Amino acid sequence: MTASTETGSGAETDAQSQRIGLALTTLFAVACGALAANLYYAQPLVALIGADTGLSVSAESVIVTVAQIGYAIGLVFLVPLGDILENRKLILATMGLNVVSLVGLALAPGLASLFAMMLVVGITSCAAQMIVPLAANLAPAAERGAVVGNVMTGLLGGILLARPVASFLADYISWRGVFAASAALVGLVLLVGLLRLPARTPTVGKGYGELIGSLGKLFAKQPVLRRRGLYHASMFGAFSLFWTAAPIILFREPFNFSSTQVALFTLAGVFGVFAAPIAGRLADRGHTVIGTTIAISLAVLAFVLAWFGETVFWPLLLAGVVIDLGVQANLVFGQREIYELDASIRNRLNSVYMTTFFLGGAVGSALASPLLETFGWTAVCLVGAGAPALSLLYFVLVDAKGS
Structure with missing residues (x-):
């Protein structure tokens, strides 16, 4: 840090x-x-x-x-x-x-x-x-x-x-x-x-223009903020890709789900909320490195499970639970890290962090239909697992060693 x-x-x-x-x-x-x-x-x-x-x-x-x-x-x-x-x-x-x-x-x-x-x-x-x-x-x-x-x-x-x-x-x-x-x-x-x-x-005295102009500088000069934002951009991109593409295949053969059944399927993601308070407490006790490793690994695991879910429902359902647990935990680990950088600029730190991974989510949503229609469900799973896998590799080999 x-x-x-x-x-x-x-x-x-x-x-x-x-x-x-x-x-x-x-x-x-x-x-x-x-x-x-x-x-x-x-x-x-x-x-x-x-x-x-x-x-x-x-x-x-x-x-x-x-x-x-x-x-x-x-x-x-x-x-x-x-x-x-x-x-x-x-x-x-x-x-x-x-x-x-x-x-x-x-x-x-x-x-x-x-x-x-x-x-x-x-x-x-x-x-x-x-x-x-x-x-x-x-x-x-x-x-x-x-x-x-x-x-x-x-x-x-x-x-x-x-x-x-x-x-x-x-x-x-x-x-x-x-x-x-x-x-x-x-x-x-x-x-x-x-x-x-x-x-x-x-207590910070800045003009509005200077305030907004400082956002890019924070991203460039704060490596913890930059890395955490990019880690979660890959996670949130995978999250958005899954939750955009999965309902599409559920409407099709062999599932033929109704809108109500798809709505019930999306409730699987609610289990992810339980990860946030647990992650917060682990971070307070100094377990951010192992916690982040597990959280990102869960996103990769989710798409391995999802690959088996194109024609079988229960792996898809389990994948929805697993990816939400990983994404929500990683979000809190990241916030805990960036909020320790400077108490006087936490709103700007949060702004840069959220904007960075929000853009990752937008990319994930945008890729869902083209990937599914052009290359099929396997391509969705490969891309969905690939992005957090790259983040995990960098975190383990570079970031975690310096913590």
């Missing part, structure tokens, strides 16, 4: 890090889950949204892409503000805009307003990535991994539950009702946050 390249690393001490307990950790976890889920509700609903708004079948996936683009914008241009603006006001204001955009999405009369609101939903959902660094700042150093792991359990739970919940609810309240229900949930969390969210004023 290298020293910070910016001043102020000691500006925030653990004297400020004694104000987080179970109730506040739970609030953070629920808030992160409610916000992160907004990016994934649309995935099983694109056909319904397209039919209702007149969007062509070939363009339906653009709905999800717009939300992801918005999230990336938020990660780069909003999340770093947590290093210079009072955190409570920033988070609550962003959540308030999220509620407004969700209501606007639920009421969208046409395609232009639909895409505009989806973009804003994505941008403002990045409030989840403002909350995680706040939790890390409030937690005592000895418990930081455990606290981050607990908060990430909520965030990951929101991601993993979003797709099956949206599928089930849409049968009863339509796709518009799903986003209206999300607005109600985020609004409720916002009200609780007004009462319980603590204030935190950063």
Whole structure:
């Protein structure tokens, strides 16, 4: 681990890090889950949204892409503000805009307003990535991994539950009702946050342009941040590849699953949330190297299992559980490492980390259909296993030896 390249690393001490307990950790976890889920509700609903708004079948996936683009914008241009603006006001204001955009999405009369609101939903959902660094700042150093792991359990739970919940609810309240229900949930969390969210004023004095400009420098000059981001980019790319391609083959012979059955299959990923708090506690006890090795290995193992799942269901189901356990554990190990670099710039560290692996996830999603249609399921498994395997090789031969 290298020293910070910016001043102020000691500006925030653990004297400020004694104000987080179970109730506040739970609030953070629920808030992160409610916000992160907004990016994934649309995935099983694109056909319904397209039919209702007149969007062509070939363009339906653009709905999800717009939300992801918005999230990336938020990660780069909003999340770093947590290093210079009072955190409570920033988070609550962003959540308030999220509620407004969700209501606007639920009421969208046409395609232009639909895409505009989806973009804003994505941008403002990045409030989840403002909350995680706040939790890390409030937690005592000895418990930081455990606290981050607990908060990430909520965030990951929101991601993993979003797709099956949206599928089930849409049968009863339509796709518009799903986003209206999300607005109600985020609004409720916002009200609780007004009462319980603590204030935190950063000590870093920077202008906005300088703040955003420092992101690239952090990636270039912080090897721990860069490596951890790229490790998880390979993991999240494999994750996105699996969860985009696996439902496609389940709709086909020999499975012929219905939408409800596919929704139930995606629930297998929920087991991954249990990895986050365990990983956090292992990191606090100094087991990051072995933990990271196991986490990345699980992603490779998942695609070995998945290779047998093209015509047999149970290996595919087990692969879904295994890859989620590995990805969620590795995410927390990475966050625990980068949050130790410099307390005064944790929002920017989180922004760079999340943006890096988010891009990896986007690549994985984009490759799923071309690989499957052109080269078949075996190619999906080879690429899915190959990316984390390369990361594992580098980590074991280079990074782990220097730890």
